[in-house]
Amino acid sequence: MGADVIDRYVTDLGSRLNGSPRQVRDLLTETRDSLADATEAHLGSGLTEQEAQRRAVDEFGPVRVIANEYQAELAVGYGTRTLVWLAIVLPLMHMAWEYGRMLFIGPWPAFATPPPSWYLFVAKANDLTNGIASAVALAALVAGRLVARRYDPKLLARVAASIGMVAVGAVLAGNLSIVLATAHLDPQRLLQSAPMTIASAVSWIVVVRLGLLARRCLSCATIVV
Amino acid sequence: MKPDALRGHLDALLLATLDGRQLHGYAIIEALQQGSGGALDLPTGTVYPALRRLERAGHVASDWSTVGGRKRRTYRLTSAGRKALHAERAAWREFTTVIGGVLGGGGTWAQT
Structure with missing residues (x-):
């Protein structure tokens, strides 16, 4: 009883x-x-x-007060997890994809006519996006640890979630841009190798999953009263 | 002592409580209460998020172990935590010296 x-x-x-x-x-x-x-x-x-x-x-x-404090810590935990995934998974996935591309396709064949400068810009931006997103996530993790005691955990969780969502958005935008740009110039390039098409689909799924993780982190942080 | 007054010092109090020993959550709460002669009046549930915050900052590390047939999470200071405690103690000494010098002196305050 x-x-x-x-x-x-x-x-x-x-x-x-x-x-x-x-x-x-x-x-x-x-x-x-x-x-x-x-x-x-x-x-x-x-x-x-x-x-x-x-x-x-x-x-x-009081349970409401304690739940509020616990929830703030849980939200930060989610934020940390999202940033760790971004910092580790994005570069690993990029390296794996490039390795697979060298294995199944080899060096990119030259275009029939030299691609326009905007295409080269999109390709370069896409290559850099993964690296920049993971570097930002890593920097946010280090900064978060340094200021862990100085700032409200609810604020830290919201910042982590926002960084996660922006990083995932940038990676998705980069991937989508290069796919659309390539489809516009030379659609055959996108279907050169079935294993690489599958690898691309898997990497999209992983990035979308990271986006969902960041969104979940934001909702965990915003339910705090 | 009121919880609001304590809240700003909770991290330092927890670091001091863990200095040189490894304790589980309730043992930390008991040590805090004993150390203050029962004057610390804080909802005990607020200690656990504070311990998580210290862990996030790398000042405290924790492990699960079974003690007396019950699974317990025990906490200990890390080397960064010991440095943080040292800094907290130095800051506290400086604070009490400065404020004590003004409040405790009974000098110019009373005459103005």
Whole structure:
């Protein structure tokens, strides 16, 4: 009967949290342990089980306030995860794609007529976008660690999510631009190798997934009261 | 002591509590309360997000272990955390010296 007080509190807290399931589970496990420890301490001072649990829960803090603080940390956790993925996955994916291209296609064959300067600009910009996006994500991770104690976690989570969404948007725009530009000049180039077409599709899926992760991070950060 | 007054110092208090030892969450809360003679009146649930924040800053590291049949997350200071604690202590000494010199002196304040 007494256990219901702690169970209800932890369940209520859990229902207000949105984040990585592992991080939510860790926080709730720690909460439950802390409440059980506090209950044991209060039992030693002569309270009944139910009174001890009520006092433990009261001391822990109003569930809305605690959920707000936990949620801010969960949002930052999501933001960090998004930036780590951007910093690691984008360059790895780019390298893997280039390696695959050398394996299945070899050096790009020359165009029948020299491509216009705007095409070369788009190609160069697309090549740079992945590198710039991952470098920005890495810099944001380092900066986030340095200012972790100085700034509100809700603000840090929003900044991380915004960087993630802009980076993913830039990568998608770069990829889309080069595909459209190539389709305009020489559509056959896009279908030279079935494995590379599949690799391109997979890389699009990964980038879209990163975008969804960044969007989830933003929604985790903005549900904080 | 009121929670709002404590909030700005919670990180430093947690670093000091973990100085030279490894503790789980509730043991940290108990140590804080004992260290203050019971004067620290903070919702205990706010300690856990603060510990996560310190972990994010690289000042604290944590591990899960089983103690007394219960899974517990224990925290310890990292070398960056020890440096941060040293800086917090120096800043606090400077703060109390300056403010104490004015508030504790009973000098010009009373005459104006």
